[in-house]
Each structure stands twice: as C-alpha cells, then as structure tokens.
Amino acid sequence: MRPLFHPAIEDLKPEAILYALSDPERVAIFAQIAGVGSSGTCTALANLGGRVIPKSSLSQHMKVLREAGLIRGERHGVEMRNHSRCQEVDQRFPGLIAAILSAYGRRPEETNAG
C-alpha cells in the first residue's frame, strides 16, 4: 500500500474540487466527514444514502476527495480516520465549499466551511 497523497493548499485545483463534488454520493460522504460527530472511517460511511457502497468504490471515492484536497486521511491502527480540510480550502477559495454544500441543501453552517 502506497502512502496517502495530500496536495498542498497552493496546489489545489478548482476543477478537481468541482469534479469530486459533482457526484452526490461523494457529496454525502464529504458532508458527513465535514459535519459534526463523524468518526470518518470508511465503514461508518459505507451506507449513507440508502444503498451500501461497495468498499472498492468507497475507497476510490475517498481517493478522489483526498486528492482534490477536500479531506485528510490518517491511519490509526487498522482503521483510517478522515477529516475535512474545509478551513484550508476556504482560505484558498473563499466561499466555494459553503456555496456548493448550500446548493446541495447541506447546511454548510454545521461544518467548518462557512
């Protein structure tokens, strides 16, 4: 398993962020991670929207979010804890995440994106 890649703030690309958040399933995952009280492990994220996401697909989704710079993943023992990088992204692209989550009806004020 190769180490996780996380882009630096100055390397964030709007197209990667928009692409990552153009999939409602990934938005649900991201909103859960960005919201309060999520453990952020893959297992906890596997059935958010009524269907169980296959774990290979989930792993790909996490990779897309991670490489867009939206989340940061840290291995803790056997599991991975993910947390959002909203504040960093918001510094680079002010208002972007808040506007996107709001468009999806996701109450950005409960995250740290507003």
Added chain:
Amino acid sequence: MRPLFHPAIEDLKPEAILYALSDPERVAIFAQIAGVGSSGTCTALANLGGRVIPKSSLSQHMKVLREAGLIRGERHGVEMRNHSRCQEVDQRFPGLIAAILSAYGRRPEETNAG
C-alpha cells in the same frame, strides 16, 4: 436536428452544474459567454485556450453547459447565439457561480453572476 433542451430553474441540479464546470475548457467557454461583449457563437468560442476545439467536441461542451442550465442557446438563422443564465442560476443557488468563477480566477464581477 432535435430542438434544444433547457431545464427549468426548479429542475437545475447542483451535480450537473459542478460537473459542467469541472472542465477548464468548459469554464473558459462559460466565462466567455457570461462575460461582456461575447457574441456567443460556437465559431467565436472555438479557440479560447490556445488550442482549437474540434467542432464536434465544442458542440458536446455546449450541450453539457446547456443541459446543466448554465446557458441558453437560440438559433438565429444559420448560427446559434448563446447567453448565460447566471441570474436564474444565482436565484436558485445563491453565490454558487460567483464562488466557482472566483476560484478559477475568473472575476465574476464582470459577469452577471455576482
């Protein structure tokens, strides 16, 4: 040629908008249309970013933007005039387009999206 489809405001989907604007080439096209002084015809949009976009590809890009609800196309004789639906989209998803164009460094204040 089948008639052009334009979604009603209430049918706009954030995922379609984000997907449409997750391609820098489409963003350039959209920014040009949303900006001042563009005729908005395909011919006028074919070489914005240093390369000439093949016209079949351009036609697909226009379709993606149109069906996301970002632009409206009207046939005028032999050509098609495209103009942005920024104001409508902004009513439905306030601040979204402005934040996206700003993230791309596209000065939304010159469009009617701010």
Added chain:
DNA sequence: TTCCGTAGTTCAGAAATTCGGAACTGTTGA
C-alpha cells in the same frame, strides 16, 4: 428553383474512465 457556403449536430469507433467483485496488504488481538 437549385446550388453553394456556413454553423452546428449526430454518428460511430477508439480511447479513457468508472464500477465493483475478488484478491491482496497491513494491523490488532487471541
């Protein structure tokens, strides 16, 4: 009318991407 040029769409095959089950890696605890 018929023909021609222009603007853009549709078609179709190649290339690239996405999806998801199976196999795998790495960690913890018995």
Added chain:
DNA sequence: TCAACAGTTCCGAATTTCTGAACTACGGAA
C-alpha cells in the same frame, strides 16, 4: 501463528468522452 478486520489494489465489464466524418438546416446567389 492464526484469524478477523479495515481498507487498497487488481482487473474485466460497462459507461463515458473524444473527435473525424457525415449529415442537417438555413441563407444567399444565380
């Protein structure tokens, strides 16, 4: 050492994207 667990990687199938070629539609000239 072994088993269970969390997540990743592999790989084939399905879907999507790209673009040249063919096509449609309109307007103007003869």
